[in-house]
Amino acid sequence: MNVTWILAWRNLWRHRRRTWLTVGAMVFSNILLVFLVSLQLGSYQMMIDGSLAAFPGHIQIQHRGYLQDQHIYQSVPAAVELAARVRAMPGTEAVAARAEAFALASSAERSFGILLTGVQPGFEPAVSTFPGKVRMGRYLEEGDSEAIVIGSVLARNLKVGIGDELTFIGSGRDGSFAAGVATVVGIFDTGLEDVDRSMAQVPLAWFQQLFAMGEAGHSVVIRVPGLEQVQATAGALRALPGVAQGELVVLDWNALVPGLRQAITSDMTSAWFTYSVLVVLVAFSVLNTQLMSVLERTREFGVMLALGMSPGRLARLVGMETLLLAALGLGLGVAGGGLLSGYLNHAGFVYPGVEEMMERFMLGGRIYPEVSLVSLLVGPLAVFIGALLAALYPALRLFRLQPVAAMRAV
Amino acid sequence: MSDIRCRNLCKTFHQGGETITALDQVSLDIGEGAFVCLSGPSGSGKTTLLNALGGLDTPDSGTIAIGEQRLEHLSRRQRADLRLHHIGFVFQAYNLITVLSARENVEFIMQVQGVPAKEREKLATGVLAEVGLAGLEERRPAELSGGQQQRVAVARAIATRPALVLADEPTANLDSRSAARLMDLFVTLNRERGVTFVISTHDARVMGYARRLIGMRDGRIVSDQEQQPHAMAI
Incomplete structure (x- = not known):
């Protein structure tokens, strides 16, 4: 030795x-x-x-420029169809289409500005933890139409509860006046006051009808099994028609939540x-x-x-x-x-x-x-x-x- | 390569504002295979001369040649190599590495020389047997007597097959019997292997083994005589 x-x-x-x-x-x-x-x-x-998991997902497909400037007309055409197509691709865990618009929500006594999101009730729970945060009532279900889930702070501010009606008004994609009445089916409580005060979700199909969206949405949200798969999946998504042509963009979580x-x-x-x-x-x-x-x-x-x-x-x-x-x-x-x-x-x-x-x-x-x-x-x-x-x-x-x-x- | 030629060696030390002349114009030739004792009282310059011959210390002036090598022309590294391959040292205080066994102490220096592991172990065991320590190879220095430790030191010095061994008061810490055995070993190595020995001592009994006795005082050589060894003195 x-x-x-x-x-x-x-x-x-x-x-x-x-x-x-x-x-x-x-x-x-x-x-x-x-x-x-x-x-x-x-x-x-x-x-x-x-x-x-709370909301943004690992990857989103959006209209180019929507992330920076969220105008309702910067939309993803045939969003539900695109979501279905993406869902069939290998490497994706869950996929859901969404649409968003700002609206004025009113109860009998008060009005507040909110961010109204149209979601696919059958797919949203797999891409977001929001549905699991419902503390009163229930989350949206397939077949729901004029139903809404709102945050606990918003419910308190509007003085509404399960079964009460909310009126909301906003601008449609074509510039028309969008208005609807929905029944509160659920109240969520995320623990984040800003979110619980200003967010509400309705079924996507009804949202598209109210806001003159046609088949369009604003994002296709994608979850992958792990962070290490994000880049590979995002790469595959960039080959999709619409993305490859430059109208749509694939954004990973770094771009979606830079903070x-x-x-x-x-x-x-x-x-x-x-x-x-x-x-x-x-x-x-x-x-x-x-x-x-x-x-x-x-x-x-x-x-x-x-x-x-x-x-x-x-x-x-x-x-x-x-x-x-x-x-x-x-x-x-x-x-x-x-x-x-x-x-x-x-x-x-x-x-x-x-x-x-x-x-x-x-x-x-x-x-x-x-x-x-x-x-x-x-x-x-x-x-x-x-x-x-x-x-x-x-x-x-x-x-x-x-x-x-x-x-x-x- | 072991013939030594020194010319006009001078070395002074400064201690407490006082200048001490350790070597004063020392000139000396030592032939290959010689058995030389440097004698003299403490402070006469014996150790300083040994250190200078071994390239451990640099004289203020003068020249030293060992074989073809002029020490003053060698770098520190080259002098270390010269010591490693051609010069063996035996010190008064043994200076063994306390955490290594007798065999490992001997092997260590061979390893530094680049001797392969298998050969090293065989050589170390052999050289320890040669100095009379067969069976004690695995003992650490603390488990050996003074005489045995000095024998390990000698084994370490000769294991590298040096042509020259410089020994500084090698018997100073030994009893008479151990000292005699050590000197007998030196004589045997000198006679059988032709190793040149330069030994500093002020022990008259050790001087009896030398074929050449050089007397020193105040840094100068005051006597230099050939003699018939009379080892029976110890």
């Missing part, structure tokens, strides 16, 4: 306590980093899933700054240990130089010791962090104080850290590299060592 590796390993254990303290610091940091990164990635996944990506990027940046501080602290701990170790062995290094070892070989020996030390911290830290995160990934946990944020992103009450190669290795590898870099200074000191002077060291 290689004697230098044996020497490096045994040198680590000359001062067991000191070595274990340093390894302990690395293990603790690595467990913390694995857990925090897993938590972070898990939270992002939940944020994305929660936000996209989500920005929030994640911003959170990630600040988190990595904190992690960097942790890595630097561990690196200083390793620097301290290795520097002490080198200073204590000045005489031994002097003897090695006298015997003909080059300073470079001595530096390599210190590097090997640090490598073993860091590998020990890496192995134990990844194992510990992996076990902890793996358990919480299975069991989930409640993160006190962030309920509001979780509600904002339509998340459930429990957080599930995401264990992946990235979450397991990114932090510990940063600590590993930091430790190796920290050993540079003690190792480079050896190049200044003179054999005779070193051998005189006590």
